[in-house]
Every structure is written in C-alpha cells, then in structure tokens.
C-alpha cells in the first residue's frame with residue numbers, strides 16, 4: 357500500500373470555517389509509548405523502527421482492540437530535525453536482517469513510511485487507509501482525526517517517532533561544509549542555531565513589554581517538575597533532575613537571549629494513539645477523549661524571520677480558528693499544553709489563546725504566580741519537551757490522560773479537566789487541537 | 797570566516813551583483829512588492845512571471861539582534877560569540893537581511909542605528925552583502 361502526504365484540504369487553516377463538521381465525533385481511545393533513550397545504540401531492537409512498532413502495539417493493547425479491526429494508519433515519515441544518516445553510509449546488516457524492508461533502505465533506520473510499518477506489523481491486516489502527516493505528531497493527529505470524521509477509516513492509528521544518533525545535533529551536513537548552495541546561503545551564511553529566530557522574537561518581546569529572561573525561570577522549574585511526574589518521559593526515566601532558577605540563569609548562551617536550557621534535548625522515543633468514531637469508542641476499554649476541533653497556521657513570514665507583530669497577529673488568528681471550530685471560548689479551557697521547544701515561544705502560544713484572560717505581554721508575569729498542576733491555572737502539565745525530551749507529543753498524551761483521569765501523579769487537581777488545548781510547533785506555522793472529556 | 801557560496805539558478809543574480817558591489821533584491825512587478833529571501837514565485841500573487849531584480853540603495857537600520865555563542869557552522873565557531881543582527885532595508889522596512897555587523901562589539905548593538913551595505917569575501921571568494929553602522933570605524 358502506498359501512502360501519500362495529506363492534502364492541504366485536510367487542514368483547517370482559514371478563519372470563518374465555522375464549527376468543525378466532525379466536532380465530538382472522533383475520539384482517542386488508546387495511547388502507546390516506547391521507552392526513551394538519548395541516542396541510538398546501533399541495535400535493531402532500539403532502532404526508530406522498532407520503537408515505533410512497540411508504541412503502536414502498546415496503543416492497540418491499551419485500547420483493547422483486535423489489530424485486524426484497525427483500518428487506518430497515519431504517521432509522520434520524518435523522524436529527526438537534525439540527526440541525519442550520512443549520505444553513503446551503508447545500512448547495518450543487522451537492520452536488514454531484523455525487519456522486512458521497503459524500497460527505501462532508510463525506512464526504520466532514519467525515517468518511517470506507512471508501507472514499512474504495515475510490512476513489519478502483519479497483524480494490521482485490515483488497514484485500507486494510510487497517509488503521511490509530515491512534520492509533527494500534531495499534523496498526523498489532524499490528518500487522522502479528519503480521516504476518521506470523513507469516514508476514510510473508522511479505527512485509525514497515529515504514530516510519531518524520533519531517532520537520534522551520536523554527534524552534535526544539526527552540525528553535520530551543510531554546516532560542516534566549505535560552501536553552501538546559493539539559496540541556502542542567503543540565510544545560513546550567518547551561522548545561526550535553530551533557536552535564533554525565537555531568540556530574536558523573545559528579545560523584541562522583552563523590549564516591548566519590559567520583561568527579562570530570568571522571568572522564565574518559574575516556567576522552567578514547573579515544566580521539569582511536571583516532566584519528572586511523566587513516567588514515559590526521558591528525564592523521569594534517565595536523569596531525574598529538577599531545574600532550579602539558579603541552574604537556568606547560569607546556563608550558557610546558545611543565541612543570547614536563548615540559553616542551553618531554552619533548547620529541548622534531542623532524544624529517541626515513539627508514541628502512538630488510536631482514534632475511532634465516538635460511536636465505536638463507547639464500547640472500548642478506555643474512557644474516550646473527544647476531539648472538538650483542529651486548526652492550522654500556514655502563515656508565511658514576510659522576510660527572513662517573523663517579527664513579534666507577525667507572531668502575535670498569527671497566534672491570535674490561530675486561537676480564533678481553534679475556538680470557532682471547537683465551538684468554545686478561552687473561558688472553557690481547563691488547562692493548556694501548547695508547545696515549548698523552544699521555551700521562549702510558549703508565551704506567544706498562550707497569549708494568543710488568551711489562556712486565563714492573558715493579553716500580549718502578560719505571560720511572564722503569569723509565570724510568577726501558581727502555574728502548578730495543583731493550582732487553578734496549570735501551565736503545561738505535561739512538562740512538555742523541557743520536562744520529557746524533544747518529541748512534540750507529550751502535550752497530546754497528557755491532554756488525553758488528564759481528561760481520562762489517568763495522568764497519575766501528574767493529574768491536575770486545581771481544575772476539573774474538561775477541555776484542553778495542545779499543539780505546535782511554531783507559534784507561526786503549526787497545527788493545534790482541542791480535546792474534551794465529553795462530546796460537547 | 798563565512799562558508800563559500802555556490803550560486804544556484806534562482807539566486808545567481810543576487811550573488812553576481814554582490815561580486816560587482818551591488819545589492820539587488822527580488823521584486824514582483826505585478827504587485828510592486830519586494831521579497832527576500834528570493835523565491836520562484838511572488839509570495840503575494842504567486843505569479844512566477846513578473847519577478848525581476850531591483851538594485852537597492854544599500855541603506856537600512858538595525859531592527860533586532862541576538863548573540864550567537866554556539867553556531868552549528870564549523871567555519872564560524874572560531875569567531876564565537878558574534879552578533880547576528882536583522883537589518884531592515886530603507887526601501888521597505890519589512891524586508892530583512894542578516895548581518896554580522898563587522899566593527900560592532902559583541903552584544904553592543906545599537907538598535908535603530910543606520911547601516912550601510914559593504915561586500916565581504918567568503919571562503920571561496922564569493923562576495924556577500926554585509927552591513928556596517930554608519931560612521932563606525934571600518
């Protein structure tokens with residue numbers, strides 16, 4: 357079976373589209389996570405392919421469905437943003453022996469495809485719909501939600517996985533070369549790390565609103581504290597270390613005003629969800645979590661890097677789309693799990709949403725109040741990438757688990773978990789979800 | 797030192813102009829609109845037929861900056877930390893270019909200051925537009 361990238365029409369990128377036509381009719385009913393690791397140890401059983409299969413099987417088991425009854429699969433084929441398999445390096449023989457191969461030998465090693473998953477999970481004998489949502493777990497979720505709503509599949513797996521190799525992230529390839537192609541050089545000649553654009557926007561934010569980098573410290577402490585309560589996460593599994601304000605303020609600069617801790621840690625991990633129709637969900641093992649809507653931002657930056665004005669206009673637009681599609685307002689949101697990799701843009705997301713009435717420029721003051729899972733205003737109860745490692749999926753797992761009441765020691769206690777928002781990655785350019793404990 | 801440049805079809809006019817000491821920016825004649833980075837289509841009307849290259853005055857202002865302490869680019873790592881500023885062009889302040897601001901001390905960037913374009917050689921001899929604060933020492 358071939359799988360194509362999702363067409364643009366599956367995403368709700370415009371204002372004025374009204375309620376999502378499948379509001380409350382698609383539900384998440386299963387979650388599966390692989391163990392995490394900092395880097396690949398070279399063994400087939402810990403490859404990105406293997407951990408993907410593990411996460412998928414765990415999601416199926418969690419939902420208590422017969423694998424043969426699953427008819428849809430959506431995944432993100434990209435499994436890194438900066439750890440690339442060197443051109444020409446042969447695929448290890450162990451990998452070739454361990455898995456059924458597709459015509460692309462990097463599948464399962466440095467990327468994924470739906471055909472590769474289906475070849476290596478023969479129990480998924482009933483899959484008739486397979487599609488790629490390239491870029492992020494959130495994008496794959498949008499595609500799967502839309503597919504189930506549209507009737508392209510009734511029981512659909514969603515997968516996102518990450519690999520990481522030895523060596524410094526992002527420093528191979530073009531960065532190590534002596535010359536760049538002209539179109540790349542226009543941006544890349546200045547040697548900026550990936551967090552540079554966010555650093556610029558944060559610098560502008562601090563000047564405009566009179567804020568300081570140190571004001572981010574309570575957000576960092578809260579994120580890692582929550583992450584250490586996430587047993588599926590990297591920091592909880594491997595390095596149970598809190599972040600103190602002193603740690604944060606002493607961290608070395610990467611692109612000042614973004615420091616090392618403002619950058620999330622690349623890891624290996626996979627997560628999968630099982631989505632189905634609200635009707636079918638009622639008869640499954642787990643309490644269903646309903647999708648009220650999804651929205652996307654496809655706004656193009658005018659020039660090199662979005663200015664603060666461009667970012668704020670777009671986050672406000674995203675919130676209008678999201679609330680319009682879900683039929684809710686900011687006041688209905690129990691808690692937020694917007695993206696945090698990089699930390700210095702989390703405030704753009706939640707100010708755009710008007711979370712707890714926040715206006716532009718107010719989030720860093722909000723961070724100085726009680727933003728814990730025990731208080732009335734939880735910020736990122738998942739801990740996000742800062743609390744759990746770079747995957748861009750903790751936010752969604754946490755929303756589902758919180759609304760099911762099975763977030764364990766991370767369960768929010770200061771609010772009744774009814775409606776949650778999550779999504780990203782960038783404040784300008786991403787995909788976003790509204791989850792609900794009831795169909796609405 | 798900056799990495800060298802291998803001009804591609806899309807950006808060759810930009811690089812050839814830089815070697816001749818001129819700053820050119822792509823413009824859509826249909827929209828009378830500048831765009832940078834260059835693209836095969838106009839970002840506004842999406843047309844690919846009305847794009848041309850227009851010479852700029854080479855004047856701008858410093859709009860924003862960050863200080864890079866940990867660059868992924870090997871050839872620049874010896875120069876860390878260094879400024880990377882955003883220059884807004886005089887012709888259209890929404891059009892931005894990056895600059896290392898040669899001559900400006902690290903993290904002492906005068907926001908809003910006037911700058912003028914200069915042309916700097918990269919590792920393979922290709923020249924690249926750079927920016928210097930007006931009135932600063934060369």
Ligand SMILES: [Zn+2]
Nearest residue numbers: 824827838841
């Ligand atoms: Zn045009």
